[in-house]
Amino acid sequence: MDEVEKEVERFRFTKTKPVYEKRRDLFVHIPSFWYIVLAEHEDFQEYVQTDDMKYLEFIKEIYVEYLLDDDPMKFSITFGFEAPEGKIETQTVTKRFEKIHDVETGEEKLVSEAVDIKWPAELASVNPHLIRAKGEMTPADKKKYHTARTSHC
CATH class of the missing domain: 3.30.1120 (Arylsulfatase, C-terminal domain)
Structure with a gap:
């Protein structure tokens, strides 16, 4: 079927x-x-x-x-x-x-x-590529990363 x-x-x-x-x-x-x-x-x-x-x-x-x-x-x-x-x-x-x-x-x-995605500079704080590139993520970074991946990608 x-x-x-x-x-x-x-x-x-x-x-x-x-x-x-x-x-x-x-x-x-x-x-x-x-x-x-x-x-x-x-x-x-x-x-x-x-x-x-x-x-x-x-x-x-x-x-x-x-x-x-x-x-x-x-x-x-x-x-x-x-x-x-x-x-x-x-x-x-x-x-x-x-x-x-x-x-x-x-x-x-x-x-x-x-x-x-080529992100606007003003969204650098939630750009998942830049957050990940920093290495060790703080809890705030993890939240921004998750938010960016679910709403922007």
Whole structure:
């Protein structure tokens, strides 16, 4: 049954991909589209610190891509950042995810790969790469590291 479900997902993703690509091209031309969508979403605000909301205005695009050649249970989310006057570095960040079956719990679980992000200088205190590079972490560093890994990566 799993293979049949995967085949159905592949078919659905293949058929809807052109629609989503066309929509993505339209969204890029709407000023502050992703800022408005994300800032106004009540659940999203639970996952982002208030001070970080200002970075939403630099999101040029967000899109999901299902990695059909591999497995329809694998997908990526790509964020395109573009900022005037170098407030943050213009960059594209792609986070890859995979749905796996957790043998211990019997539940489906989402796992992801780490990504490299070019962090703004003012977020150095929560940049997980800089915190880890310091070596020995204080309890405060550990908290910042965990917060950064869960809300920024």
